[in-house]
Amino acid sequence: MLAWTGTTEALVWVYEDYPYFGTVYRAMGLAGGCTPLILLLLPPLFKQWWNWREEGTFPWFLLYVTPVLLLTSSKEVLVIPIALLLMGKCFLRPIRYGLAGVLLIAYNFSSHYIVQPSQRIRGSVYKRAEYSPGVVAYRGESFQLFETTYIALKRTAVYLANQHPLVGIGADQFQQTLKDARPMHLYPTHLPTYNPHSTWFGVLVGAGYLGLIALTGLVVITGRQLRANLRWRTARTRSYDWSMMASSLSILVVSVNYDMLHFNFPWTLFALILGQKGENGSVSAAQSLSDSRLRRRYALCARTVAARPCSRRRSS
Numbered sequence: 001m002l003a004w005t006g007t008t009e010a011l012v013w014v015y016e017d018y019p020y021f022g023t024v025y026r027a028m029g030l031a032g033g034c035t036p037l038i039l040l041l042l043p044p045l046f047k048q049w050w051n052w053r054e055e056g057t058f059p060w061f062l063l064y065v066t067p068v069l070l071l072t073s074s075k076e077v078l079v080i081p082i083a084l085l086l087m088g089k090c091f092l093r094p095i096r097y098g099l100a101g102v103l104l105i106a107y108n109f110s111s112h113y114i115v116q117p118s119q120r121i122r123g124s125v126y127k128r129a130e131y132s133p134g135v136v137a138y139r140g141e142s143f144q145l146f147e148t149t150y151i152a153l154k155r156t157a158v159y160l161a162n163q164h165p166l167v168g169i170g171a172d173q174f175q176q177t178l179k180d181a182r183p184m185h186l187y188p189t190h191l192p193t194y195n196p197h198s199t200w201f202g203v204l205v206g207a208g209y210l211g212l213i214a215l216t217g218l219v220v221i222t223g224r225q226l227r228a229n230l231r232w233r234t235a236r237t238r239s240y241d242w243s244m245m246a247s248s249l250s251i252l253v254v255s256v257n258y259d260m261l262h263f264n265f266p267w268t269l270f271a272l273i274l275g276q277k278g279e280n281g282s283v284s285a286a287q288s289l290s291d292s293r294l295r296r297r298y299a300l301c302a303r304t305v306a307a308r309p310c311s312r313r314r315s316s
Contacts, residue, residue, distance in 0.1 A: 019114045019131055027071035034072040035258055039266055041065055042080070042250050046243035049084070054239070076258075078107040079250040087246050104253065111257045113137060114146040133188040150257055153197050156187050157205040168208035171261070195262045199255040206261065222248070222270050229273070244273050 011029055018024040031037040045065055052059040069077050085091075085100040114132060118141065133152040138145040160169055160177060169177055178193040196202035203211045226248060229241045251266050260266045 017129060017131075019116075021073075024073055026073045027068060029068075034074045035076050035254065037072060038069060038074060038076045038079075039251060039254065039258075041069065042247040043243050043269070045080070046083070046246040047239050049246075050239040050242045075107055075110050076254055078103050079253045082107070082253060083246040083249045086249055087242065107253065108256065112148050112150050114148055115143055116146065118142060118144055130190070130192055133191060149191055149194065150197055152188060152191060153194060154201050156181060157196050157198070157201040159186060161201075161204045161208065164208060166208045167210060168204065168206045171206050174202065174205055195259045197259055198257055199260045202259045202261050218270065219252070222273050225274055244269070248273065 011027065013026045013028045013034060015024045015026060016022075026034045027037065028034050029037045031040050044061060048057075048059050048061040051057045052062065069080070082100045082103045085096045085103070088096065090096070091099075118139070130149065132146045132148055135147040135151075136144055137147050156178065157174070160174075160181075163169075174196050175193045178187050181187045182189050196205060200212065200215070203215045207214070226241075226245050229237070230245060247269060251260075251269060255266075
């Protein structure tokens with residue numbers, strides 16, 4: 001409705017000459033973009049899904065948010081069924097994982113390539129469009145594959161990271177470096193100077209391999225805490241922990257093509273997960289008891305204490 005009335009600056013993003021569809025109006029709400037809007041809605045969406053499946057509560061929020069997600073016209077919507085397939089129990093595990101893998105390939109393929117019939121591509125606007133560097137990755141008789149700007153950005157990020165491998169070029173310097181790289185033909189001149197459009201490649205080029213190691217460590221620590229939360233969850237936190245896990249899987253998939261260094265709110269999810277370590281008072285103790293060596297020591301001590309009264313009776 002906002003697009004029809006011409007009021008598009010606040011809540012709707014207009015994309016002209018968008019691949020496949022021409023001019024597209026995409027909902028972004030107050031989140032600053034279409035993908036941020038989807039990521040903001042993930043935790044309540046998954047929590048409502050859990051309550052519907054496990055407790056039978058009517059999914060009012062799902063009925064409201066599903067049209068909003070569709071109005072974003074964003075490929076990131078695919079991460080929702082990916083997470084549900086990985087976390088759900090509706091099919092056998094090989095079938096679920098297979099379907100999730102197909103959707104994951106489709107998501108990354110659609111991010112990096114534009115498929116068009118050959119007769120539409122010869123002399124196409126994609127040669128000079130802001131969505132593609134104009135590089136044909138594959139040419140066939142019936143169709144061709146154009147590389148998208150995502151590939152050009154990642155290719156340039158890897159080149160710059162190899163020039164500054166230890167600590168990178170500096171935080172938030174990628175866009176300025178792209179301007180300097182144009183005269184050297186490292187980045188197409190007709191493309192805008194975007195951010196890296198990838199959390200991992202953004203950290204690699206901005207903070208070097210040391211930063212990439214630090215980010216990997218943060219993800220591993222958060223994953224271990226998520227696993228502990230799910231293992232020792234209580235009835236009160238069950239839906240919360242499940243929604244955090246599903247949201248984390250979704251954000252991990254999106255992070256390949258989404259720069260969380262410029263849109264910072266997904267980092268709040270890490271804080272919520274790690275902060276829950278103190279929420280469940282018995283989590284740390286349960287984690288210690290889950291260690292097999294500690295369990296064996298505990299059992300040995302218990303048998304020793306239990307045996308002492310018997311030995312005293314025998315001696316008396």
